[in-house]
Amino acid sequence: MCMISTRQVFDNLRKVVPVIRFARRTEVEKYLKMYNIDLDSGEYRCAVCGERVTRENVGMLVSDGSKVILVCSKPSCMAKADFLRLYEHL
Numbered sequence: 001m002c003m004i005s006t007r008q009v010f011d012n013l014r015k016v017v018p019v020i021r022f023a024r025r026t027e028v029e030k031y032l033k034m035y036n037i038d039l040d041s042g043e044y045r046c047a048v049c050g051e052r053v054t055r056e057n058v059g060m061l062v063s064d065g066s067k068v069i070l071v072c073s074k075p076s077c078m079a080k081a082d083f084l085r086l087y088e089h090l
Contacts, residue, residue: 028058035063037070046072048080 032039032055044053047069051057059073060081071081 028055031061032058035061035068037061037068044068044070046070046074046077048072048077049074 037044039053039055039058042052045051046053047062048071051072051074053070053072057072057074058070059078060071062069062071071077
């Protein structure tokens, strides 16, 4: 069992100020442009399953302002997406 101190959790949360936005499928393009993400480049992979993220399957976008992590829209990946774990990759 791995024990993490409360202080460590709060320090990690302070690393990133999360901005959570819920977008309709028709608004996804606007947010991709806002964060300068070109999904056509093929460089973005789901942080959970590793599959390529496209405009059709983007489910979640997490950013600290300089780095972006994407999660695909598969229900299994969305269910496994843990914000604290995703922040460790930023």
